Amino acid sequence: MTSYFIAGASPLGGEPMNIVLTDGLIAGIGDDLAVPGGAAVVDGAGLVALPGLVDLHTHLREPGREDAETVASGTRAAAAGGFTAVFAMANTSPVQDTAGVVEQVWRLGHQAGWADVFPIGAVSVGLGGEHLAELGAMADSAARVRVFSDDGKCVWDPVLMRRALEYVKAFDGVIAQHAQEPRLTDGAQMNEGVVSAEIGLAGWPAVAEEAIIARDVLLAQHVGSRLHVCHLSTAGSVDLVRWAKARGVEVTAEVTPHHLLLTDEYARGYDPVFKVNPPLRTAEDVEAVRAGLVDGTIDIVATDHAPHPREDKDCEWAAAAFGMTGLETALSVVQQTMVDTGRMSWADVARVMSAAPARIGRVSTGPRAQGRPLAAGEPANVTLVDPAARATVDPGRQQTASPNSPLRGLSLPGRVVATFLRGRPTVLDGRPRQADAQEVR
């Protein structure tokens, strides 16, 4: 089967159109297209068509923590969530700090075939924060790394950060910073504020994020390089990025679905499923990141999908791991918080979850481009979502190998009905569809 005929779906929520996918490309979009011979017909009535989603911040855990997730299970979860590409964070074991490891992850992604996997390279050797990793070798490798991050740890040393920002200019790279001043967050467990004071958990102050962002935007300006701020979580961070952009600094920023939806009030029950880094913040911060996403201060939504096996969350709060899954609920959270509230259109969703992350990660050109418009001649990366559907989140029925969804039991709008990766359905009728070996290109 090389052709699909999507009948009557609404591209970016607009007028219903027929969309023809042939040989990996969008052959045509229009209301008068005929079904090509041999094409499989997909009923698109009531569905919104989006360009395949791109996640700039995913933890696939392989190599090293295959008990939490593998490249295969993580990318299957990505496909189920409507993603056609994910950027795989570097904090694996071994760390993705050499050409060999990033090529291994890239190859695993290619073999699994659920979504394009773009490995992120570590900034420093072993995430140690002392010596630059071989950024050039990773950039030149088959994995073509353009995004570098010590995520999980902050590139704290200002000299190392400056050197990294400068060095990646040679290949148009970007440093994605996990902004967390380590000394201000020693032993930190949750947002520092009213709730932490009352429930007695060590605080992670907003200033620990904001101080690093302030420093980094100034460094990026000074050396004329690109900075990307990972999982921005505070109102003050939004203000800083807004200020930096107004000054012409080449800075981009992301917010996670959980920071768009949840607050630190959820920590009150000491359920470690709500333990995440950076922590859930206050209602004022949630409103600020929503407003920042609307006005373009925040460029993208990225999941920070961080799977953990059950035992890492089945314990007292302080002993639990940081992180939550997100690939399969991201689009629903964005629909609930931004679209259903009237603050963003589906075209905006396509921008913040597909076009902009692909552009930041420098994967939006070439024959295997991601984040392209829905238009004839473009790669057939298409996600069909039913915005009228509602479902209760059940981690046991998700594709990710880990159960740590903070949205467990919550009813959310939107359901991914189909995901096409270069014309091949990775999800059809809402179910993942394993590729045949010869289908994987």
Added chain:
Amino acid sequence: MKHLLSTADLSRSEAVTILDTAAQMAATQERAVKKLPTLRGRTVVNLFFEDSTRTRISFETAAKRLSADVINFSAKGSSVSKGESLKDTALTLKAMGADAVIIRHQASGAPHTLAHAGWLDAPVINAGDGTHQHPTQALLDAYTMRRHLKGEVRGAADSKGVIGRDLSGLSVVLVGDVLHSRVARANVALLHTLGAQVTLVAPPTLLPVGVDVWPCAVSYDLDAVLREHQPDALMMLRVQRERMSSAGGGFFPSPLEYSRLYGLDQRRLDMLPGHAIVMHPGPMNRGLEISAQAADSPRSVIVEQVANGVAVRMAVLYLLLAGTSGTEGA
């Protein structure tokens, strides 16, 4: 009341009931035969992940005076990083048929998790968790304050005349490391519920960000508070010496400076009204937060706090367990 996890969960009437029950328990402890048959056949587990001989012995004594069987389960040394041990321990205790679990843990919220994670059905009593809560300490403090400050004669001990009363109208000042103190959090919530006016006094570094919404006043100036509030009770919190050498060079410059600004010495003792009592949850750092003179003065009820602890813990065990049926069908 199924568990006792936080004083913030207690209503005024629940708290007063515990204090009244403690008074009845205390009365039985004046008899020659102290042991009551109330919890015969019931098994109470002392689950201590953190060393505290004082608290453990107090709970053990309370349980034994109610004729319960006590199992001391010391899990100290199981580090926080091996967190699953809490679950495994809970499953073990369930299999052993524990009727109540008293837990002390270095992690805030561990008793809450033990009570609500579905590992265990038994009532859970928080014997101190991290920097969160220590409800029985606050209850014994309230009990002590009520005895001395709400009877016929202020400052004189009275257990019977105070039955049914709360702490309304009392002014209570807590001094010291509020940031790291579960005793402070437990006391602020309970004292507020019982109607007392609470003032916290500490250097700004030892107050949590977010303290401004607590139901109490906050001051950095102990002398001014003593002068202006003329408190009925003054509680000195323990200052751990390692707080002087932690990140950022410590929370205060030196023990000497701390004592000078926040310690209770004879001069400050003399500033208190005649009936006022001096309290300390122990163990004391004599010479740091409290001078020997103050600790041993007639105003000090610190030793009595320890004795009252047994009565209060008997009351809590009684109220949580006596109404339920034991696994042995006692």
